[in-house]
Every structure is written in C-alpha cells, then in structure tokens.
Amino acid sequence: MLTQAENEYLCRIGPGTPMGSLLRRFWLPALISTELPEADGSPVRLKLMGEQLVAFRDTTGRVGVIQNNCPHRGASLFFGRNEEAGIRCVYHGWKFTTEGTCVDMPNEPAESDFKAKVNAVAYATEEAGGVIWVYMGPTEKRPPLPRPEWTLVPPEQRIVTRYIQENNWVQGLEGGIDSSHVSFLHSTVASHRGDFKGSSTNLFALDKAPEFRVVETDFGLLIGARRRVSNTEDYWRVTPYSLPFYTVIPQVPGSGRYYAGHGWVPIDDENLSMVTYSWHPTRPMSEFGPTAGHPAHHVRKSADPLRPLQSRSNDYLIDRQSQKTVSYTGIENGSIQDRAIQETMGPIYDRTQEHLGSADAAIIMMRRLLMRLARQLEEGQEPFAAAHGEIMTLRSAGFMSRPDASFVEESEPLVRGDR
Numbered sequence: 001m002l003t004q005a006e007n008e009y010l011c012r013i014g015p016g017t018p019m020g021s022l023l024r025r026f027w028l029p030a031l032i033s034t035e036l037p038e039a040d041g042s043p044v045r046l047k048l049m050g051e052q053l054v055a056f057r058d059t060t061g062r063v064g065v066i067q068n069n070c071p072h073r074g075a076s077l078f079f080g081r082n083e084e085a086g087i088r089c090v091y092h093g094w095k096f097t098t099e100g101t102c103v104d105m106p107n108e109p110a111e112s113d114f115k116a117k118v119n120a121v122a123y124a125t126e127e128a129g130g131v132i133w134v135y136m137g138p139t140e141k142r143p144p145l146p147r148p149e150w151t152l153v154p155p156e157q158r159i160v161t162r163y164i165q166e167n168n169w170v171q172g173l174e175g176g177i178d179s180s181h182v183s184f185l186h187s188t189v190a191s192h193r194g195d196f197k198g199s200s201t202n203l204f205a206l207d208k209a210p211e212f213r214v215v216e217t218d219f220g221l222l223i224g225a226r227r228r229v230s231n232t233e234d235y236w237r238v239t240p241y242s243l244p245f246y247t248v249i250p251q252v253p254g255s256g257r258y259y260a261g262h263g264w265v266p267i268d269d270e271n272l273s274m275v276t277y278s279w280h281p282t283r284p285m286s287e288f289g290p291t292a293g294h295p296a297h298h299v300r301k302s303a304d305p306l307r308p309l310q311s312r313s314n315d316y317l318i319d320r321q322s323q324k325t326v327s328y329t330g331i332e333n334g335s336i337q338d339r340a341i342q343e344t345m346g347p348i349y350d351r352t353q354e355h356l357g358s359a360d361a362a363i364i365m366m367r368r369l370l371m372r373l374a375r376q377l378e379e380g381q382e383p384f385a386a387a388h389g390e391i392m393t394l395r396s397a398g399f400m401s402r403p404d405a406s407f408v409e410e411s412e413p414l415v416r417g418d419r
C-alpha cells in the first residue's frame with residue numbers, strides 16, 4: 001500500500017513533476033514508424049507525457065515532434081501543410097522545421113526579423129526498431145538511444161505494435177511484472193480442475209503460489225518467480241524489468257520460440273500507449289505462423305487503429321458461458337484480459353486501499369526504485385540507466401532447475417545475453 005502522497009508522486013508525470021522529470025531522462029518509444037509512412041505525408045496528433053504534440057515526416061524523411069499549438073496564436077498544427085521541409089500553419093502561414101525553427105512568417109513585413117525570435121517547442125527524435133523515439137528531457141542530458149534487442153534485429157525478425165489503454169502507466173507496468181496473475185487471469189478452466197495437458201498453463205497451474213526473488217540491478221529489477229513442480233525440479237519464470245517501464249515476458253522452457261514484451265508509455269496521467277515487441281534473435285517471425293508474437297499484435301480491430309474492438313464500453317465482449325467451461329475470464333485474447341483488469345481498476349488506482357501480499361514483492365520493489373530515482377534526481381543525481389542504453393539488451397528466461405540452485409547465478413547470464 002502507498003500513502004495518497006506517494007501514489008501521486010509515483011503516478012503523475014506531467015511537466016515539472018518529479019516522476020515526469022525522471023521519465024524525461026529516457027528516450028520514449030512514441031510512434032510506430034508506419035504511423036508516418038511517407039515524406040510530406042499527413043501529420044499525426046501525438047499526446048505524450050501530458051503534452052499535446054504533432055508529429056510529421058518532412059520532405060527529407062526526418063520526423064519532427066513539435067508543440068500542437070502554433071506559437072503565433074495557437075492554431076493546431078495538426079491541420080498544417082507538410083511541405084518543403086517544414087510544417088506550415090494554415091491559419092496565417094507561419095512555417096516550422098522539425099527542429100522547431102520558424103523559417104517563414106508570410107503575414108509579417110519582409111524586412112521583419114521577428115521570425116528569428118520565434119521557436120516552436122520541438123523534441124529530438126530518432127528511428128530504431130521500427131519505432132519513432134522521442135527525447136523530452138534537457139538537451140545537454142540527451143543520451144544515446146537505448147539498445148533493446150528487438151531494435152537490433154532485422155525487421156523481418158520483429159513485430160512491433162502499439163495500442164492506447166485508458167489507465168495510468170504504472171498500473172500497466174504492475175501487470176507486466178506480476179508473475180502470479182498468470183496462473184489465474186490467463187489460464188483455462190480445465191487447468192484449475194487439475195487437467196494438465198501441454199503448454200505452460202500446465203506449469204503455472206501446478207503451483208499457483210510462486211515464491212518471488214527480486215534483485216535490484218543496473219537496468220532495473222531481475223524478478224524471479226519459482227514454482228515447485230516436483231520434489232526434484234523448480235520452474236523459474238524470470239522477468240527483467242528495465243527502467244523506466246519495460247518488461248520482457250518469460251518463455252516456456254525449451255520452447256525455442258520468440259521473445260516478447262511491453263513498454264508502458266505515458267500519454268498523460270490517465271492514459272498510456274502500450275508498445276508491444278516480439279522478436280526472434282535469429283529467425284524471421286513469419287516462421288511462427290499468422291498469429292506469431294504476443295497476442296497484443298492480434299487483437300480484434302475497431303474503426304480506430306489505436307484502440308481494439310474489445311473495450312470497457314462493451315465489457316471486453318466477456319462470454320459468461322466460456323467463463324464457466326473454457327477460459328478462466330471468458331475474455332478472448334490474453335492481451336485484452338490484461339487490459340480489462342488494468343482499465344477497470346480506474347484511471348489511477350487509489351493504492352491506499354490495497355492489501356499487498358508476498359506475491360507482490362516485485363511490485364513493491366519497482367515502486368520503491370522509481371520513487372527513489374525520482375527523489376535522487378530532485379537532489380541532482382542523474383539516473384544511471386537512462387545514460388546506459390546498452391544495458392537494456394535483455395531477454396527473459398524460463399527454465400527448470402534443482403531446488404538448491406542459485407536464482408541469480410542461473411538467470412542473470414540468460415537475461416543479460418551472455419550466451
């Protein structure tokens with residue numbers, strides 16, 4: 001449980017907030033590159049970290065992310081003309097480059113130097129891994145891009161998508177590092193009746209009360225959940241939580257399949273953009289069939305490309321008959337199951353009301369870590385991880401081990417990629 005003040009400190013990320021300042025030290029995966037498919041194409045609205053922005057790809061292919069409201073008198077630059085290496089406001093014709101420089105002010109006298117005095121707020125952008133990254137912190141602190149493995153493999157070896165979710169980013173992240181919910185939320189009715197056949201559901205169902213080991217590292221947390229599956233073997237699911245909001249989901253032992261994970265990117269205090277990445281280090285994702293990768297890539301579509309059909313307004317199309325006989329939730333698609341729970345907790349859950357148990361160890365440590373780093377930054381100490389994107393090349397791990405094995409010794413090489 002947190003006090004009300006701690007809850008606010010942890011969750012709120014608008015300009016000037018301590019947590020907002022911490023997150024602004026990191027590059028943020030803001031858009032999928034295909035959302036801006038062509039030079040001089042349509043600009044898109046982008047809300048990020050509580051700020052209303054507009055993104056556009058200029059004539060040279062560079063992506064600009066600048067303030068939505070034109071610096072002249074506030075017209076939305078979303079309606080702007082994207083042409084000749086800049087975006088031109090349609091109200092009075094002022095034109096801005098991707099750097100926010102005002103290069104034309106056609107309603108002012110030609111001899112005026114007013115345009116040299118006006119800039120739009122513009123954030124640095126880079127493209128990597130099929131994603132447009134945005135850096136919103138102080139220019140002099142701008143680090144190199146982080147290097148998660150999914151951004152380093154060839155495009156055919158990865159799938160990246162994003163969907164908007166209507167709740168605070170911490171709620172999403174908490175779901176991502178909560179290994180014990182898997183034995184319930186994503187399980188089947190049969191597994192709870194003791195009918196264990198195939199798949200990992202089997203291993204999750206054999207021990208529904210995993211024992212947690214959580215270790216702080218340079219990248220964030222190494223989170224291990226141990227399930228006892230026999231007297232001689234434990235099943236470990238190891239999730240790396242890397243700062244500020246990334247996870248990689250553990251694999252089924254010996255499956256040789258792809259990796260997948262999420263980033264929970266704050267749109268504002270009450271909405272997030274869930275970026276989902278699936279990748280294989282050596283093989284094209286197409287080898288795994290039409291439903292390859294995380295189920296989040298395969299949600300049912302709605303008219304809005306950033307919002308799935310299953311939503312709060314239709315109770316995520318819960319099927320009560322299925323809930324009795326087939327699926328633990330009666331909600332189709334594992335990713336929608338997570339969304340249903342996270343959104344319906346309310347936009348920012350009142351954490352003074354919760355009762356945390358031993359299965360919530362990782363959640364407790366993640367909150368403490370984020371709040372400590374935000375406090376340290378308030379005192380002038382920069383977050384190490386933000387400037388060391390190379391330590392984000394992480395994988396998850398799922399493996400069987402002897403009961404007396406050391407969690408850190410067995411899992412850290414697998415997660416860090418010393419393989």
Ligand code: FES
Pocket residue numbers: 070071072073074075089090091092093094
């Ligand atoms: S409001 Fe944009 S040019 Fe006037």
Ligand SMILES: [Fe+2]
Pocket residue numbers: 175181182185186334338
């Ligand atoms: Fe989940």
